[in-house]
Amino acid sequence: MKLTFIGAGNMAEAIVSGIIKKQVTAAADICVTDISEDRLMHFFMKYGVSNSGDNAFAVEQSDVVVLSVKPQIFPEVWPEIEAALKPDALVISIMAGIPSETIAGEKPIRVVRVMPNTPSLVGEGAAGIAAGKRATDADLQVAEKLMGAVGITKVVEEEELHAITALSGSGPAYVFYLLEGMLEAADQMGLEKEVARELALATVIGATKLMQETGEAADALRKKVTSKGGTTETAINTMEKKGVKDAIVAALFAAQARSKELANG
Numbered sequence: 001m002k003l004t005f006i007g008a009g010n011m012a013e014a015i016v017s018g019i020i021k022k023q024v025t026a027a028a029d030i031c032v033t034d035i036s037e038d039r040l041m042h043f044f045m046k047y048g049v050s051n052s053g054d055n056a057f058a059v060e061q062s063d064v065v066v067l068s069v070k071p072q073i074f075p076e077v078w079p080e081i082e083a084a085l086k087p088d089a090l091v092i093s094i095m096a097g098i099p100s101e102t103i104a105g106e107k108p109i110r111v112v113r114v115m116p117n118t119p120s121l122v123g124e125g126a127a128g129i130a131a132g133k134r135a136t137d138a139d140l141q142v143a144e145k146l147m148g149a150v151g152i153t154k155v156v157e158e159e160e161l162h163a164i165t166a167l168s169g170s171g172p173a174y175v176f177y178l179l180e181g182m183l184e185a186a187d188q189m190g191l192e193k194e195v196a197r198e199l200a201l202a203t204v205i206g207a208t209k210l211m212q213e214t215g216e217a218a219d220a221l222r223k224k225v226t227s228k229g230g231t232t233e234t235a236i237n238t239m240e241k242k243g244v245k246d247a248i249v250a251a252l253f254a255a256q257a258r259s260k261e262l263a264n265g
C-alpha cells in the first residue's frame with residue numbers, strides 16, 4: 001500500500017511517526033508532499049520517507065492519499081490531486097469541516113474523513129472516523145489502522161463529526177484552559193511555578209486514569225472526593241454558582257454549531 005500525505009505539517013508528522021514506529025506502514029511506502037523544502041527534508045532525514053514538491057506526481061503512484069493540508073488550501077490543491085488519483089485510490093481527509101461530498105463531488109471517489117486531535121503528537125490522540133458515501137468497510141479499516149498508531153479511534157456517522165469536533169477535536173484546549181485557571185490560582189497563592197505545574201499535570205492525568213480504570217461515572221467519582229463541609233465541596237459550590245458546568249455544555253454546543261457553519265462554507 002503506497003501512502004501519500006499532501007501537506008507535511010504537524011498532524012501528518014504525528015501520523016507518519018506513529019505508523020512507522022508501530023510498523024503499520026514501511027517508510028519506503030510513504031511519501032509526503034509540501035511547498036516547504038525544509039519540511040520535505042525534515043521528513044526524509046528523520047523518517048526516511050520519500051518526498052515530493054509535486055502533489056500530482058506523488059498522487060499518481062499512491063493507493064491511499066491523505067489530505068493533511070489546512071482546509072483553506074483544499075480548493076487550491078484538489079483539482080490537480082483529483083486529476084492524478086488512481087481509479088481505485090482511497091482518499092482520507094483529516095481536514096476539519098470539509099464534507100466528503102465536497103471532496104468527491106460527482107466523481108466515484110471513496111473518501112474517509114478523520115477528526116484527530118493534537119495529543120496524537122504524543123501518541124495519545126482520540127480520533128473520530130467516518131465513511132463518505134462510497135467508502136467501504138475495508139476503507140474504514142485502513143483509516144482505523146493509520147490513526148490507531150497515534151491513539152484511540154471511534155467510527156461514527158459523518159454528521160456526528162461535528163459533535164466529535166466539539167468534544168475531542170477542540171477538547172484538548174478545554175483541558176489547557178482548566179489548567180490555566182488552576183495554575184493562575186496556584187501562582188497567586190505563591191506556589192513555585194514548576195512545582196505547581198507538575199502537581200496540576202499529575203492531577204489531571206491521575207483523575208483521568210482513575211475514571212478510565214474504575215469505569216465509574218464522572219459525577220460518582222466527584223461525589224466520592226467531596227466530603228460535606230470540606231474544601232472540595234466549597235470549590236465545587238463556587239464553580240456551580242459561577243455556572244461553570246453550564247458554560248462548558250454551552251461551549252461544546254457552540255463549537256458543534258461553528259463546525260456545521262464552516263462545513264456549509
Ligand SMILES: NC(=O)c1ccc[n+]([C@@H]2O[C@H](COP(=O)([O-])OP(=O)(O)OC[C@H]3O[C@@H](n4cnc5c(N)ncnc54)[C@H](OP(=O)(O)O)[C@@H]3O)[C@@H](O)[C@H]2O)c1
Nearest residue numbers: 007008009010011034035068069070071094095096116118
Ligand atoms: N492540529 C489539530 O489539532 C487538528 C485537529 C483536527 C484536524 N486537523 C486538521 O489537520 C490538517 C493539518 O493540520 P496541521 O496542524 O498539521 O497543519 P499544518 O502544520 O499547517 O500542515 C499543513 C502543511 O501543508 C503545507 N502546504 C501548504 N500548501 C500546500 C500545498 N499546496 N501542497 C502541499 N502542502 C502544502 C503547509 O506548508 P506552509 O506551512 O508552508 O503553508 C504545512 O506544512 C488541517 O486540515 C486541520 O484542519 C488538525
